[in-house]
Amino acid sequence: MIPLNDTEQNRYSFFPVVTFLLIVVNCFIFYFEVFVIGDNYWPFFMKYAVTPQLILSAEGAGALSNITAMFLHGGLFHLLGNMLALWVFGRRVEDACGSWRFLAFYLLAGTWAHVLFVLVQSDSRIPGIGASGAIFGLMGAYLLLYPGGRIRTLVFISFVPLWPRIRAIWIVLYFVGIQIIPAVQILLRKADYSINHWAHLGGFFSSVFILLFLRPEAFARYLSDTSV
Amino acid sequence: MASAEVLQRAIQAARAGRKIEARDLLIQIVETDPENEMAWVWLSGLVDSLEDRIIACENALTINPANQKVRSYLEELQRQQQSAVEKRNKNEALDLLTQAKAHADQNEIDIALRLAEQASERHSDNEEVWLLIGKLSSNLEQQIRALEKACQINPSNQETVMALEELRYLKANPMSVAARLEQSGKMEEALQAYQAAAGKAKNSREFDHIYNQILRIEALQKEKIRYVAPSLSILRLTFVWPLLYFSLSLVQMGLNPLAHPSFYACLGLPLVGVGSFLLSVAEVRSRHLVWQKLFGEQGDGSQFARSVTAAAGWFLIIIPYVLLLLDSLNRLQNFKIPAMPF
Numbered sequence: 001m002i003p004l005n006d007t008e009q010n011r012y013s014f015f016p017v018v019t020f021l022l023i024v025v026n027c028f029i030f031y032f033e034v035f036v037i038g039d040n041y042w043p044f045f046m047k048y049a050v051t052p053q054l055i056l057s058a059e060g061a062g063a064l065s066n067i068t069a070m071f072l073h074g075g076l077f078h079l080l081g082n083m084l085a086l087w088v089f090g091r092r093v094e095d096a097c098g099s100w101r102f103l104a105f106y107l108l109a110g111t112w113a114h115v116l117f118v119l120v121q122s123d124s125r126i127p128g129i130g131a132s133g134a135i136f137g138l139m140g141a142y143l144l145l146y147p148g149g150r151i152r153t154l155v156f157i158s159f160v161p162l163w164p165r166i167r168a169i170w171i172v173l174y175f176v177g178i179q180i181i182p183a184v185q186i187l188l189r190k191a192d193y194s195i196n197h198w199a200h201l202g203g204f205f206s207s208v209f210i211l212l213f214l215r216p217e218a219f220a221r222y223l224s225d226t227s228v
Numbered sequence: 229m230a231s232a233e234v235l236q237r238a239i240q241a242a243r244a245g246r247k248i249e250a251r252d253l254l255i256q257i258v259e260t261d262p263e264n265e266m267a268w269v270w271l272s273g274l275v276d277s278l279e280d281r282i283i284a285c286e287n288a289l290t291i292n293p294a295n296q297k298v299r300s301y302l303e304e305l306q307r308q309q310q311s312a313v314e315k316r317n318k319n320e321a322l323d324l325l326t327q328a329k330a331h332a333d334q335n336e337i338d339i340a341l342r343l344a345e346q347a348s349e350r351h352s353d354n355e356e357v358w359l360l361i362g363k364l365s366s367n368l369e370q371q372i373r374a375l376e377k378a379c380q381i382n383p384s385n386q387e388t389v390m391a392l393e394e395l396r397y398l399k400a401n402p403m404s405v406a407a408r409l410e411q412s413g414k415m416e417e418a419l420q421a422y423q424a425a426a427g428k429a430k431n432s433r434e435f436d437h438i439y440n441q442i443l444r445i446e447a448l449q450k451e452k453i454r455y456v457a458p459s460l461s462i463l464r465l466t467f468v469w470p471l472l473y474f475s476l477s478l479v480q481m482g483l484n485p486l487a488h489p490s491f492y493a494c495l496g497l498p499l500v501g502v503g504s505f506l507l508s509v510a511e512v513r514s515r516h517l518v519w520q521k522l523f524g525e526q527g528d529g530s531q532f533a534r535s536v537t538a539a540a541g542w543f544l545i546i547i548p549y550v551l552l553l554l555d556s557l558n559r560l561q562n563f564k565i566p567a568m569p570f
């Protein structure tokens with residue numbers, strides 16, 4: 001299941017500037033990771049990714065690494081998946097918030113994703129990277145703001161590609177649902193996963209803050225039980 | 229009996245303190261001889277009511293306009309009468325004011341306004357009555373007139389002076405009236421105000437702008453969008469940047485501020501709070517103390533005031549974030565990279 005696009009129009013703004021810039025910056029940094037850092041990635045990640053032990057001992061870049069980690073990716077598919085989701089769920093959330101507040105919300109969701117990751121896997125020395133914590137925050141926000149929203153989604157049924165418009169709730173529930181079992185295993189059995197499931201859940205839960213970030217008009221519409 | 233003789237008897241009776249007898253005799257005289265000046269003069273001192281005394285004096289003066297003593301007595305009586313009327317009107321006005329306030333408390337604005345207007349007709353020097361009219365009336369002209377009267381009565385009331393200035397500002401800026409009504413959730417009245425402002429538009433560009441506002445309000449009404457007070461929006465938006473700053477500071481302090489306290493993080497939060505507040509005030513269209521106190525403006529903040537406030541807000545927000553970044557970079561410089569665990 002690959003979400004492709006939100007087919008609804010923006011209400012308040014013409015173009016999601018920050019969403020677009022975030023995608024550009026993420027791509028640029030990935031280019032830098034691959035072609036400039038190359039194999040010497042360990043010191044780079046130690047400095048600019050979120051490592052629970054370092055965060056808890058207040059070593060390293062602290063708040064700065066918390067931000068930079070959101071712009072680092074471990075591979076091309078990691079980047080593409082995240083950027084596609086950022087475009088799909090970020091565009092209309094940015095429209096409802098306004099550009100600056102959207103950026104603040106994105107960083108907040110990413111930060112709380114890292115906070116939960118650090119708290120749950122406090123003894124880990126493996127650096128956490130990726131925009132997915134922040135993007136899960138956007139997914140939660142999208143669900144709160146546009147519960148009836150539909151997403152054009154690529155699905156394969158017996159290798160046959162189809163792209164129906166699926167209700168956002170099913171897509172979000174699917175992506176959040178697949179985090180739960182690994183997250184419980186990490187918590188109870190200290191299982192080792194390459195995917196940062198607790199950061200995803202942390203980002204998702206931080207989406208409740210979205211109501212603080214909405215434009216006044218969008219907030220009034222939210223309270224009126226009408227489309228934001 | 230001759231009237232002169234009766235007059236003498238009446239004067240004697242009056243001097244002896246037999247007022248009723250004297251008055252009856254004098255009335256008898258003026259009925260038969262209405263031109264008897266002395267009878268009217270004596271009668272003016274013996275009748276009970278103020279009005280009758282005045283009539284007696286006026287009759288005496290009609291017969292002899294040169295009688296200065298009676299004239300000055302009449303003036304005194306007229307002053308007394310005026311004072312009595314004023315006192316009565318004042319009491320009636322106070323009664324009406326009390327009733328008007330009671331109706332206003334029960335949100336019966338029309339009745340309260342009518343009673344306050346009646347009170348102002350009875351006693352036009354009551355500041356409280358004019359203030360109440362200014363408060364209750366939805367007519368801008370009437371509000372201005374009422375506060376002008378209140379200011380005339382008590383020019384030292386700064387609150388009234390400021391309110392009057394604001395109303396004059398609204399009169400000069402019809403769009404502000406509509407915006408103000410919209411901000412207070414009175415959408416129907418705001419729509420009427422916009423329509424009135426459209427009628428006074430100076431050019432087609434201004435008309436188009438007003439027309440767009442009308443369309444916007446009609447759309448909000450059609451979709452039944454709830455009214456959210458500007459103060460709530462300002463409060464809500466004020467949390468945005470401090471919340472992010474708090475979260476980043478928490479990470480900077482190793483999620484344990486007691487074990488790893490950070491000077492910048494603690495100092496920065498109130499600054500970011502103030503900055504975020506200013507930014508919210510600049511964004512949310514509303515009448516605010518910031519405009520009055522900092523810029524001496526009556527309306528919703530001019531473009532200049534908003535821009536300056538927003539710039540000040542951004543400045544206060546950015547400084548702590550930059551300090552936090554510098555703190556992070558400083559820590560990064562002293563950071564020894566651990567070996568790979570795998």
